[in-house]
Amino acid sequence: MPREIVILECTECKRRNYTTKKEKRNTPGRLEFSKYCKFERKHTLHKERSK
Template identity: 45%
Template sequence: MAKSKDIRVTINLECINCAQNDEKRKKGISRYTTQKNRRNTPIRLELKKFCCYCNKHTIHKEIKK
């Protein structure tokens, strides 16, 4: 049985351009699932990933589940 305060947690990353912009090629919001270490990165994670809805590399921020 896992502890409730695991060091490595699963997080969701969401495209910030899709959430704000209505003029896109396709409808939808790009989301990625990844893991992070709470000790090394206590703040919210931001990564530059490819968004298939915007059709370019954009910043994806960590969202609350």
């Protein structure tokens, strides 16, 4: 099964800043990362969104 490309959206400004890949079989839930948001100029929580 190939990896799926997912989009990470900032929870504060709602912009989609990052893309990454994930294996749905190993991580069935939604991804959450603390990443840098260049629009907010700080680290914020980024959650997986659909395309």
